[in-house]
Amino acid sequence: MAVLRRKARRVEGADDPLDVAQERRVRAVLALGGVPQADLPDGVQQVRLRLLERAAKGDEAPRDVSAWAAVVASNLAMDWHRAKRRQERLGERLASLRQLEHPSGEDSSVLSLAVAQGLDELPDAQRQVLVLRFFADLPVRGIAEELGIPEGTVKSRLHTAVNALRARLHEDEVV
Numbered sequence: 001m002a003v004l005r006r007k008a009r010r011v012e013g014a015d016d017p018l019d020v021a022q023e024r025r026v027r028a029v030l031a032l033g034g035v036p037q038a039d040l041p042d043g044v045q046q047v048r049l050r051l052l053e054r055a056a057k058g059d060e061a062p063r064d065v066s067a068w069a070a071v072v073a074s075n076l077a078m079d080w081h082r083a084k085r086r087q088e089r090l091g092e093r094l095a096s097l098r099q100l101e102h103p104s105g106e107d108s109s110v111l112s113l114a115v116a117q118g119l120d121e122l123p124d125a126q127r128q129v130l131v132l133r134f135f136a137d138l139p140v141r142g143i144a145e146e147l148g149i150p151e152g153t154v155k156s157r158l159h160t161a162v163n164a165l166r167a168r169l170h171e172d173e174v175v
Helices: 002-012 020-032 037-056 065-101 106-121 124-135 140-147 151-171
Strands: none
Touching: 020 037, 020 065, 037 065, 065 106, 106 124, 106 151, 124 140, 124 151, 140 151
């Protein structure tokens, strides 16, 4: 399957900024950097995108595209780990907050973990407004001002996020 994709890419996009060897190197750097196998294609696409953005801005192509791509891949791997740690810390904080509010034992722990996992599955924009509204206790207007988006957008994201989280909790039979 991978061979077919490479052949199709060569035929479709002769102007692909990464050749096959460079792509393999990028994948290897990402994998060695700890990025899960399932996220490797996204990482390769990010490297391609950055190279294309560089060209679109009119910047010169790097002298050694392969080395440049490897450095970018390494930076992406570090970013992936930072984001993962941030999510883990958020889940831990939410679980500890829930335990402080309702120290009723195992039931509250299960609910806290389910909420934290549900939050992890939300898109970033939805998770952000949900946390700002319900955990930071900011009003909709304040969230809109801080994020520089319309109040209607905040309300829409909140509505979608709450419904997704509610569905997740019902699906897991937590509530």
